[in-house]
Amino acid sequence: xxxxxxxxxxxxxxxxxxxxxxxxxxxxxxxxxxxxxxxxxxxxxxxxxxxxxxxxxxxxxxxxxxxxxxxxxxxxxxxxxxxxxxxxxxxxxxxxxxxxxxxxxxxxxxxxxxxxxxxxxxxxxxxxxxxxxxxxxxxxxxxxxxxxxxxxxxxxxxxxxxxxxxxxxxxxxxxxxxxxxxxxxxxxxxxxxxxxxxxxxxxxxxxxxxxxxxxxxxxxxxxxxxxxxxxxxxxxxxxxxxxxxxxxxxxxxxxxxxxxxxxxxxxxxxxxxxxxxxxxxxxxxxxxxxxxxxxxxxxxxxxxxxxxxxxxxxxxxxxxxxxxxxxxxxxxxxxxxxxxxxxxxxxxxxxx
Numbered sequence: 001x002x003x004x005x006x007x008x009x010x011x012x013x014x015x016x017x018x019x020x021x022x023x024x025x026x027x028x029x030x031x032x033x034x035x036x037x038x039x040x041x042x043x044x045x046x047x048x049x050x051x052x053x054x055x056x057x058x059x060x061x062x063x064x065x066x067x068x069x070x071x072x073x074x075x076x077x078x079x080x081x082x083x084x085x086x087x088x089x090x091x092x093x094x095x096x097x098x099x100x101x102x103x104x105x106x107x108x109x110x111x112x113x114x115x116x117x118x119x120x121x122x123x124x125x126x127x128x129x130x131x132x133x134x135x136x137x138x139x140x141x142x143x144x145x146x147x148x149x150x151x152x153x154x155x156x157x158x159x160x161x162x163x164x165x166x167x168x169x170x171x172x173x174x175x176x177x178x179x180x181x182x183x184x185x186x187x188x189x190x191x192x193x194x195x196x197x198x199x200x201x202x203x204x205x206x207x208x209x210x211x212x213x214x215x216x217x218x219x220x221x222x223x224x225x226x227x228x229x230x231x232x233x234x235x236x237x238x239x240x241x242x243x244x245x246x247x248x249x250x251x252x253x254x255x256x257x258x259x260x261x262x263x264x265x266x267x268x269x270x271x272x273x274x275x276x277x278x279x280x281x282x283x284x285x286x287x288x289x290x291x292x293x294x295x296x297x298x299x300x301x302x303x304x305x306x307x308x309x310x311x312x313x314x315x316x317x318x319x320x321x322x323x324x325x326x327x328x329x330x331x332x333x334x335x336x337x338x339x340x341x342x343x344x345x346x347x348x349x350x351x352x
Contacts, residue, residue: 016057016081021064022049024076035068057081058106065103074100104163111160114144114152115170121145122181123341127192127312127334128349130325135349136332137190137225140178141341171199176213183217185345192225192255192276197239203246211250221251225276229257241272255312259300266300270307277304281315281335288324301329319351 023032032050036043042053052060061079069077077099080092097105105112114120124138144157161170178193200207214224226247228240244254255276256269260283279300287293297313304311313325316335325333338349 017055017084018051018053018082019055019057019060020046020049020051020080020082022078022080024073028073028077032068039063061099061102061106064099069099071100074098074103101163101165104160108160108164108166110146110152111144111157111164112166113147114157115161115166115173118173118177119145120174120177121151121343122178123343124182124185124187124345125334125341126339126346126349127190127332128338130313130330130333133338133349133351135189135347137192138182138187138345139192139227139334139341140182140194142174142178142194167196167199168201171196172209175210179210179213179217179219183219187345188223190225190253191219191223192227194227194229194257195243196229197236197243198230200243203243207243207246222253224252225255226252227255227257227276227278228274237268237272244272244274259304260296266303270303270309273307274309276312276332277309278312278314278334279330284313284315284321284325284335285317286321288320297328305329322351 021032023029026048029045029048033043033045036050036052041055043050045051064077064079065074075098078096079099079102080096082088082092086092121143123141123143125141126135127137127139128134129136143154144152146152158167158170161167175193175195178191182191214221228244247254253275254272255278256272256274257278258280259266259269259277260280277300279297283293283296283300287297301311310331311329312332312334313330314334316322316325316333316337318337321335322333322337337351339346
């Protein structure tokens with residue numbers, strides 16, 4: 001059994017002629033009716049809502065969003081599109097969404113096309129041995145390519161996908177694109193691939209396709225490190241632990257990203273027993289000058305070492321930061337000092 005939640009992109013462009021609109025209060029009813037009449041929509045009232053016939057659904061969503069309901073009301077107004085000649089059934093409820101969700105879907109058509117067509121460019125940033133400066137591995141970073149050939153801002157890509165409820169699909173596409181790109185580039189060192197735990201329901205189902213790609217590309221499990229992003233937002237440690245256990249059972253390593261990014265309960269994270277623990281860049285930035293950051297680093301290193309984690313400091317940009325960290329019990333380093341993310345991974349690091 002596969003996971004349809006992350007493998008099938010929801011249909012966005014419908015051959016729609018009708019729609020049902022459910023409004024939050026009776027007060028909105030009179031106002032809405034007047035607007036429909038003024039704009040000559042063919043409608044009738046049905047069970048506290050309104051059935052509107054013969055419309056262009058995308059234009060209708062734009063009309064409701066821009067001319068009728070404010071941003072607060074858009075969260076409570078529900079819209080059900082109805083295809084031409086189709087009778088209502090239980091499966092129709094999957095398309096019963098808040099107006100704000102429909103607006104996000106149509107405004108995010110570029111995001112949907114990036115995901116649907118897997119237009120993902122993978123960049124590789126080197127991770128180096130702290131003591132020697134030799135390349136230990138690479139982190140794979142995903143960038144969405146727009147139809148005009150430009151890269152969409154990663155923050156916009158992921159925030160839009162979240163608004164559109166497409167994170168499950170985007171997360172999968174990025175993971176698989178990273179693996180295929182690494183294979184194409186002939187990377188044999190450790191490969192750190194990000195994943196968002198809230199984008200995975202049941203690991204044995206949601207991660208089937210990822211495991212399939214790894215087999216197809218003949219990548220050794222020991223080479224793979226699956227890295228939890230948005231670590232500081234983790235709420236369900238039981239769910240995350242099930243995902244990490246799945247990866248471990250398959251022979252892959254695991255990493256926690258952004259340790260120190262506003263997360264106070266480090267002991268809870270350490271119960272997950274990650275193979276790698278990445279100290280986030282705000283702790284590392286100018287650490288040689290900041291005694292409080294130095295104390296935090298020592299605490300994180302101590303906690304990580306207790307569970308046998310390899311410590312990776314990320315976001316290193318200056319020789320001063322590098323020299324300070326070399327004197328600490330840090331195993332690996334990552335940052336612009338060693339190399340920026342590139343489509344073709346660098347083979348050697350030259351410190352500037």
